[in-house]
Amino acid sequence: MKPRFALGALIVGVPLALALLGPLFAGDPGPRAASFTLDGGHWLGTDFVGRDVWWQVLLGGRSVVLVALAATVLAYLVALPVGLAGALTHRTWLEELLMRPLDVLLAVPSLLMILLVASVFTPGAVGLALLVALVNIPDAARIVHAAAAEAASRPAVEALRMQGETWWRTAVGYVGRSVARTLAADAGVRLTGVLYLVATAAFLGVGVEPDAADWAVMVDRNRTGLFVQPWAVVVPALLIVALTMGGNLLVDAVLEKRKRT
Known part of the structure; x- marks a missing residue:
């Protein structure tokens, strides 16, 4: 196993495990204590309203991870057919209608x-x-279109058309496979941007309740006590950063391996 892949898997594995499995082990948060404390009963201390920080960490990752993954998948479900259709069509007006x-x-x-x-x-x-997903579709579709345009102009595509191959086989079977590396690299970077966008939106109170157990909300609501009880801010912030860093390391490692093979 390559060091970069192993490092990426380790970095991203911790927040992913907490996000997906944490709610199963969260249990009862117990009674609330004083706000921003570091007493022995709460090994990561308490938050701005006296809730256990570790309990919130266990519960707070699922919303960030699932929303980011869902948004990324939804964006590509629309961007891929739009970008491929724009690159493969011979009708300029249709390409303009799709891309402008x-x-x-x-x-x-x-x-x-x-x-x-x-x-x-x-x-x-x-x-x-x-x-x-909506705000990511335009950029993703343009990248798909730009990557697919070169492959769509190859003689092999014209030969497939002359043989009467279906649009699906031409677009996905040939052109799609030709641009897979570019899209894989874009997906890693895009997921990073989506994670930050989801976290920022949650930080601003969009999509989540103001007192929800959410890593981004934790950073927002506890920032006033950063110098009194830093773990309530530092731990969720580091978990969000680890998700993005680890994801990019994994994508880089996979692309590097495919390049060598």
Whole structure:
């Protein structure tokens, strides 16, 4: 096992394990204590309202991880067919119809769009995943389109068309496989951006309750006691950073291995 892959797996494994398995072991939080304390009954101390920080850490990762993964998958489910269709079509008007509206959406900052929509209605976790996916679709589709355009111009694609192959086999079976490395690299970077966007939205109170057990909310609500009880802020912040760093290391290791083979 390569050192980079092992390091990435270790870094990302800790927050993933806490996010997915933590709720199974959280148990009863017990009675609340004084706010921002570091007494022996709470080995990571208490938060701004006296809740056990470790209990919140065990519960707070699932929302961040699941929303980020769902948003990334949803973005690609739309971006892949749109980008491939734009690259493979011979009709310029259809390519313009597919790609130009995405440029308009790219002009609006992602967080601003989320806040504007959130000001109209209050999204839950599902709504936040849909919003984050929506703001990632334009950029993802453009990357798919740019990566697929070169492969779509190869003689092999024209030969497949002349043989009467289906659009699915041409787009996914040939062009899609040709751009798989580019999309894998983009997926690693995109998941990092999505994680930060989800965490920032939760930090601002979008998609989660103000007192929810959520790593991003923990950072927001406990920052006033950072110098009194730092673990309530440092631990969830480090877990979010570990998710993004570990994910990128894993993707880099996989791409490096495929390049050598």
